[in-house]
Amino acid sequence: MAAGMGGIRTAGDLVAWMQMTRKMKIDTAKQYVADKLGIDIIDLTNEEVMRQIREDLGIGIITSVAGSAKGIAAKWKIAELLDIEINSVNFFRSKVR
């Protein structure tokens, strides 16, 4: 916890997706996500910045707001935002076509 990025509180999940799907080292993955979000790398772990960005983009927020994007709906948006394939999203899509 002391050195982690903070998951969906911030942008930890987004950076993790880039390591998993593109084998990116940490600095490259952070830069890629920061560029997609249009923010500086230091703000990837800034709750005050990421909370609003996550809500605006519909990519899931840490607090529970009825009707807000979470789970597979948020991951669908994340796949589009980061231009990556997420297997669970692909599987879900195949069921709703």
Next chain:
Amino acid sequence: MQDHILTRMGDGQRVSLSRGQVKEDLWAGTRDAAQRAEIPELTADEIDHLFDIFSDPSRIVSVPPGQEVIVTDDAVCTLLYLDQDNSGQGIPLSRLQSVLTYERACAADTVSIGHSDYSFKQVKPIINFEKHEYHTASLMTTAPFFYGSQPNMGLYFRPDGPYPNPADLLPQGRIREAQEAQEEAAEHLRRDMVYISKSLYEVGCEGINFDTAASAGDADFYAALQAIRHLKKTYPAMAIEVGMSSEFVLGMHGEIQFDGKLLAGLYPHEQVKVAEAAGADIFGPAININSSESVAWNLARAVTFVKATVDAACIPVHPNVGMGVCGVPVFEVPPVDAVTRAAKALVQIGKADGL
């Protein structure tokens, strides 16, 4: 300036060491790693940096904003409901509740699920149940969601499995029979790992964690590497993380090779290259702890191995920082001062991509 530094031994016992003793232990730790694996020692600047991390009087230490890394796990969510055998808390939660608690209360970068008897062999008879649980949870998780399990080839030997036990054969000098038993067990294990991973892929699995690889030695590692190669060729959309069981691949077989590389005796900076060649997306080295040495000695040693591994790697490296590896004492309630110092040192000096 304090004359002494409050730190711990590798078994978690709190000790007060002189500044000179801490410095001496840091140098001895890095030299031990360098000599064993034939890798560079830490530089004097890096030892000074490590010393600063130890001499910080704060109980919890961390990295500055912007230096944070990704944290993956090996079924941490199961610890919420499992028992003391797994360092678990025994909270009456379902697996789904545990996964979501880990994601949203602990703010994990990635989450995972696994069978409470965390081995591929045990998963096979209940794979349909696991598929169901994984799929249901994957609809609700936002963070990347792994399925974790151990290759654990030891379960394939008698009395637990069908093959003769090398631990019985080797002391009798029946070397070739022991090797054949391991080759057959490795092929069986590979088939099971592929079958289970394929089954999970079919319901949208985002990532598989081959955790504690090579626990039964070189043939165990071979099975994992072969399974990774098959899975990444067939199902490239599913990430694979491979976490090791120790710093050194035991030569229980002794002659088994992957792509012409002898697996017995590989250290982490060599392990990562075969994992990479197989197609792994993330590699997790595990550096052993000597409980009779200080955390300073152990952490300097771990950072030396990890730095060499990151230098060699083209894929992200997430060193294991659970109980008993990579500078974390062998104690079921890992002291937070030691854990955070390990995390900080592995990130800042080891240049880890994650933990």
